[in-house]
Amino acid sequence: MTIHQNPTTPAFQDNTRVALKNANLQTAMRTARVGFTEKRLKAIGKVPEFDDLRAAAKALKDHTLGNLDLYLMAYEAKVIAAGGHVHWAETAEDARAIVLDICRKAGARTVNKGKTMISEECAINDHLSANGITPVETDLGEYIIQLRGEIPSHIIAPAVHVTVPEVADAFRKAHTHLPLDRDLSDNATLQLEARRVLRQKYFEAEVGITGANMLIAETGQSVIVTNEGNGDLSQSLPRVHIVMASLEKLVPTLDDASTVLRVLARSATGQEMSVYTTFSSGPRRAADPDGPQEYHVVLLDNGRTNMVATEFQDMLRCIRCGACMNHCPVYQAVGGHAYGWVYPGPMGAVLTPSLIGVEKGGQLPNASTFCGRCESVCPMQIPLPKMMRHWREKEFEKNLTPRATRYGLGLWAFAARRPRLYRAATGLAMAALRLLAGRRGRLAALPLAGGWTGTRDFPAPQGPTFMQQWAARR
Amino acid sequence: MPGPKVALFVTCLVDMFRPSVGFATVKLLEDAGCTVVVPPAQTCCGQPAWNSGDRETAKAIARDVIAAFEGYDYIVVPSGSCGGTMAQDYAAMFDAGDPWAGRAAAMGAKTHEIVSFLTDVLGVTAVPVALTARATYHDSCSGLRALGIKRQPRALLATVAGLSLTEMVEAEVCCGFGGTFCVKYPEVSTVMATDKVRNACDTGADLLLAGDLGCLMNMAGKARREGRTIAVRHVVEVLAGMTDTPAIAEGRP
Numbered sequence A: 001m002t003i004h005q006n007p008t009t010p011a012f013q014d015n016t017r018v019a020l021k022n023a024n025l026q027t028a029m030r031t032a033r034v035g036f037t038e039k040r041l042k043a044i045g046k047v048p049e050f051d052d053l054r055a056a057a058k059a060l061k062d063h064t065l066g067n068l069d070l071y072l073m074a075y076e077a078k079v080i081a082a083g084g085h086v087h088w089a090e091t092a093e094d095a096r097a098i099v100l101d102i103c104r105k106a107g108a109r110t111v112n113k114g115k116t117m118i119s120e121e122c123a124i125n126d127h128l129s130a131n132g133i134t135p136v137e138t139d140l141g142e143y144i145i146q147l148r149g150e151i152p153s154h155i156i157a158p159a160v161h162v163t164v165p166e167v168a169d170a171f172r173k174a175h176t177h178l179p180l181d182r183d184l185s186d187n188a189t190l191q192l193e194a195r196r197v198l199r200q201k202y203f204e205a206e207v208g209i210t211g212a213n214m215l216i217a218e219t220g221q222s223v224i225v226t227n228e229g230n231g232d233l234s235q236s237l238p239r240v241h242i243v244m245a246s247l248e249k250l251v252p253t254l255d256d257a258s259t260v261l262r263v264l265a266r267s268a269t270g271q272e273m274s275v276y277t278t279f280s281s282g283p284r285r286a287a288d289p290d291g292p293q294e295y296h297v298v299l300l301d302n303g304r305t306n307m308v309a310t311e312f313q314d315m316l317r318c319i320r321c322g323a324c325m326n327h328c329p330v331y332q333a334v335g336g337h338a339y340g341w342v343y344p345g346p347m348g349a350v351l352t353p354s355l356i357g358v359e360k361g362g363q364l365p366n367a368s369t370f371c372g373r374c375e376s377v378c379p380m381q382i383p384l385p386k387m388m389r390h391w392r393e394k395e396f397e398k399n400l401t402p403r404a405t406r407y408g409l410g411l412w413a414f415a416a417r418r419p420r421l422y423r424a425a426t427g428l429a430m431a432a433l434r435l436l437a438g439r440r441g442r443l444a445a446l447p448l449a450g451g452w453t454g455t456r457d458f459p460a461p462q463g464p465t466f467m468q469q470w471a472a473r474r
Numbered sequence B: 001m002p003g004p005k006v007a008l009f010v011t012c013l014v015d016m017f018r019p020s021v022g023f024a025t026v027k028l029l030e031d032a033g034c035t036v037v038v039p040p041a042q043t044c045c046g047q048p049a050w051n052s053g054d055r056e057t058a059k060a061i062a063r064d065v066i067a068a069f070e071g072y073d074y075i076v077v078p079s080g081s082c083g084g085t086m087a088q089d090y091a092a093m094f095d096a097g098d099p100w101a102g103r104a105a106a107m108g109a110k111t112h113e114i115v116s117f118l119t120d121v122l123g124v125t126a127v128p129v130a131l132t133a134r135a136t137y138h139d140s141c142s143g144l145r146a147l148g149i150k151r152q153p154r155a156l157l158a159t160v161a162g163l164s165l166t167e168m169v170e171a172e173v174c175c176g177f178g179g180t181f182c183v184k185y186p187e188v189s190t191v192m193a194t195d196k197v198r199n200a201c202d203t204g205a206d207l208l209l210a211g212d213l214g215c216l217m218n219m220a221g222k223a224r225r226e227g228r229t230i231a232v233r234h235v236v237e238v239l240a241g242m243t244d245t246p247a248i249a250e251g252r253p
Helices: A012-021 A023-045 A050-066 A068-081 A092-105 A117-121 A124-130 A140-148 A164-174 A187-204 A230-236 A254-268 A313-317 A329-334 A345-356 A373-377 A384-397 A403-416 A419-437 A466-473 B012-017 B019-031 B047-051 B055-069 B080-093 B099-109 B114-121 B141-147 B151-157 B186-202 B213-225 B235-239
Strands: A085-089 A110-113 A134-137 A207-210 A214-216 A221-226 A240-246 A276-280 A294-300 B005-008 B035-037 B074-077 B111-113 B130-137 B161-165 B207-210 B231-234
Touching (some): A050 A313, A068 A085, A085 A092, A092 A117, A092 A124, A092 A207, A092 A240, A092 A294, A110 A124, A117 A124, A117 A240, A117 A294, A124 A134, A214 A254, A313 A345, A373 A384, A373 B141, A384 B047, A403 B055, A419 A466, A419 B012, A466 B019, B005 B019, B012 B019, B012 B213, B019 B235, B047 B055, B047 B080, B055 B080, B074 B080, B080 B099, B111 B114, B114 B151, B130 B151, B151 B161, B151 B235, B207 B235, B231 B235
Parallel strands (some): A110 A134, A110 A207, A207 A240, A240 A294, B005 B035, B005 B074, B074 B111, B130 B161, B207 B231
Antiparallel strands (some): A221 A276
C-alpha cells in the first residue's frame, strides 16, 4: 500500500515481468478481454450517430475547459445556494485534510465509500485508517481489493485482475462469522454474500464518500453512474455526504450531461446506460423524505490546472470510461498494477506523468507500440498516442531518455542524414547478417538484440540491399 | 498521356531486409502506368527519432526527405507506418510559421501507401495474377488507423486467382512490433506476437500477409521460432505475382 504515498512507476519494466508470470492475473485478464470489446462494439452498433455524439461530447468538454474558471464559479454558487459546501483542494494532501476534518466534525467512526478514483488518487482510505476511522468500500470490486489490500487495477473494474477462487479466499478470510465450508464457487454466490455483509454497513456509517462522473454548472448537481446501487446508499443513508471530484469533471448544463452519459456507458461496459444514474442536488431539503443533512464537494486540482493550455489539455476531456485500457494490448497483457499507480493503461500513461511528474512516470508513455487502438475507441477523441509522444519529447528534452537509447539514436541519425555513408554501412551490415545466417534465412541469436532473439528468430536480409540492386539494374 | 511520375520511398527495412518488396512495388506501379523514380538520397523516414521524443533529429531527417521527394507527382511507400509518418507526422513536426510546415503538408498530401495508392488514387480494381493459397491478413496499426487501410488490400487480394482469404480473430490488434517497443519491452512484445501468430494459424491459413515489414519480420520471426509452417509475406509480393523468393525468415533450398 506504500505505493499510495510514494507514487512512482520506474518499476514498470519489472512489474510487467511479474505480471506475465502471474497465472491468476493472466486467467482473469484473458477472461475480461473479449467481453469488454465485444460489448462495446454491439452497443455502439445500435447508435448510428455514435461518432456525432463523440464529436459533440468532445466539443462540449473543450468549451468547458476553455472557460473552466467561469463554470467552476457558477457551479460553486449553485452548490452553496442549495445549502452545500465546496472545498477547494489544490493538492491530494489538502483533500486528505479536508475529508478528515469533515469526518471528525461528523464524529465518524465508519465511512462508507462509493467508487471514486479521486479518493484513490488522494489515498483517502489509508489516511482515514491512520486516523482511527474505518473506510468501507461498497462497490463490489473495490470491496474485494480492499479486503486484499490492493489498489484498483482498472478505473471502472477495479478487481478485474482477480479470479473467482481468489475472491472466495478473500471472503473466507474476512467474513469469519460465516460457516467456513460454505459454497463460494460462482459469481452469484459471491455477490449475494457481499451484498448481505455490506447491507449492515450502510446503516453504521456516519459519512458517505462518493466520486462524481460529472458536476453540472447549471444546476450544481453531481452525477454518479453505478451498476450496483451502492453509490446511492452510500450517499443518501449517512448523515454527511462528501463528493470527491477533480475539477475537470465539470459540464455546463444538464443537456451536456446527457450527451456525456450517452457515450459513457456504451464505451465503458457496452451498456446503453448504467443501471443507476444518480443526480445529487445537495443536502436534504425540508420536504425531502431522506438524504444527507450535510453535502460537501471536495474539488481536487492536484496538477490539473497546470495542464490547461498545454499540449496535455486534451487529457482533461477524459470521462474515465476505461475503453482505452479495455482495448490496449499492453494493458491486456500485464494488467493495471504494473503501471504502479492509480491510473493504468493509455489514459494513465498520459495522466500519471502529468500528476506525479515525468521523472517518476516517464516509463508509462514509453510502454506503447503507438498502435492507436485507444484513440480509436476513446469517446472523447483524446489523441492518447500523440500525448504519449509529447511525454517522450519532454523526457528527451530533460535528458531522461536512457543513455543507450540516446547514443543509439545519435549514431543512427548521423548516418541517416548522410545517404552515401548510410548506403555503405547498411550494405556492409546486411552482408554480415547474410553471412551469419547462411542459407537458413534467419538468425536464432544476434549480439545486442537479445530482446528480439530471446523469443523470436531474426529474419536475415534477402540479398544485397534494394538500393544496391536498383543501382545495378539501372 | 504519360502516367504520373512516382517517387518510391522504399523504407529502411525493405531496403535492408527485403528488397523484393521494393521490386514488387515498382512492378505494381509500372503495370499501372506510372513512371517510377527512386531518389538516391533516401535512408529512413525518421520515425524512430520522432517516436523516441527526439523532435529535432526527426525534423532534420524530414527536411532531407521533403527536399528529395517534393518535386514528384506522388510519393509511394510500401508501408503504412513510414507512409503515415511522411503523410501526416512531418507536417506536425514543424511550427505553424515555419516554411517547412507548408512544404511538409504539401508533400504529405501526395504521399501514399502502395496498396491504397493503387486502389484509391489510380483506381486499380484487379491484379492479373494467380496464387493457390489460403491467406489471412493482419491489419498493421499505422496503415489501419492513421491511413484507413482496411478494405483496399482485401479488395485486390480477392482478385488473385486461386487465393482465398480467411479473417483471423483480432486482425486489428497490434502484433507487438512497435518499432523500438519490441526490444524495449521484449516480454510484453512477445506475448502480443504469440497471440498474433496463434490467431493467424488458427484460421488454417498457409500464408500470413500484411503491409508493413516491421510487423511481418516480428510475426515471421515468432512463427519460425515456434516451428509454425505458415509462410509470411508482404501483401505486394502476392499482388505483383512475385512469390518465387523464399518467404520472410525462410531459408533458401
